Amino acid sequence: MASKLGSYWKNGTMNFYDHKGHPAFRFGLWANCPIHAIKCDPSLAHVFFHDFFEHTDGDAFTKAVYPAGAPAGTTGIEAGIGGWYKTYADADDNDEAYEVSTGESWLFADGKKLWFECSLKLSEGATNKANWIIGLMQEAGENALLDNGGGPAGTYDGAVFYKVDGTMSTMFESSNDTTQATATTMGTFVSGTAQRLGFYYDGTATTSTITPYIDGVAKTAQTIANSGLLEMELFFGVKAGGGVPEEALEIDWIKCVQLR
């Protein structure tokens, strides 16, 4: 038997974890998320979870390619265990593809704690050339990642993990319009290796804290002013960095929970 259930309390929330499978859970991103109360009581929170056993374009996410024209790679659920979704961008330098949720369903606001986490990987077609991005962004779409390894857009509301061509780092940025906090050396990106990326928005009034996590380990927190923020979409995307063949981002699962 590969499981051993344990329970704990953190910040007034009781939770369960698997002491064999993932003992660090009780110190990580989801430790204070009242997921069991939420399961019982739908009035508490919005919950989005996709494990990618099946996905039809336009269902949870809609794919958009810039410039228009389909990449040669086959976007869809990959053969293999566990449900992985693979999405391609065309190989020409700065060609990009984004998968964006149907609605702008998320808003950083006073008192509205938010937890986001995903598991992803990218096997670089050309060494050190891929760009990718995932997280929450207002009006996510074309040039969410700027050309030529420029990173996330200069103006947006949201919080994103990303990588740019020319580096092998997993980076994180939060943004209120043009006021941005950027961490460019948060983690090492390894081609072909799955990484869990998440953040916790604490909903503190006026100025909140966003704590990023890589593989369950907390990184340096950032602050964000809540005033003026707009609703955001859940999204992920990949952008070519001038190498051949096409780059493809693979997603195992995405979960996002926010108190109503």
Next chain:
Amino acid sequence: MAQTRSFWKNGVMGFYDESGNSDYRTGVWADCPLLAIESDPSLAYVFFEDFTNFYAITDADPPTVAGWTVTQGANTNGGIAIKAGAGGILEIDCESTTQHEGINMQQDVAHFKCAANKDLWFEARIRVTDTFDDIQLFCGISTLDTTLMKNDGDLDTGSDYVGFGIETGLNGVTSFYVCKDAAELSDSMGATGTLEETTWIRLGFHIDGTTGIHAFINGVEQTLTNVVYTGIPTTDALSVGFANQTDGTADTLLDVDWVRCVQLR
């Protein structure tokens, strides 16, 4: 009136409803760490289909539906539909009285693979009508195989599978099968596993990594004599699937109320 209780089994705590399903604490899911999985998406894959919000089904030969491969027999008989009524029920209709005609329906990607320490739990609630003793049945997980239930009414031992089945001539008596590299092992479920007309039955199993295997009918563990853990298929990925073929005479209907399959990541 519901009565929530808690229990422990094999180091795993769970909750159950003493009024609604008091046997839960000894059934398939008793040692599945669902509470931890609910909190922690990194722990397990969870596939659950209740057929209340199922994908649109295109009525064609064969029928098509997102995420599943549906295959008809040689004479292109058989259909699937969501039944009107409470609770969400998938009806798999063999639409024939010609022996070995019917439907094989499988997830189109094999998402599960048995491996050490990767416990897997499966359960489905099904019923058969018109008539229960004329069905050739499969309910479980298998390699991608559009003819898992062959045209002779037996399971295809060229594939790997774990699940419940009724092969030709068995008149509604289910057996529990594992098949690995053409080596099939099976145990008849006897009277406990004999279908009754238009009567729901829950068929489930727990694969304890590669060190144990347990079969359950209506939440009660069954004694396995021939099926042993060394027969668990570990080479190929497996997907959830159902087969309904007629064994002749009757146009059998297989209803699926829900199916859940969970595996530790």
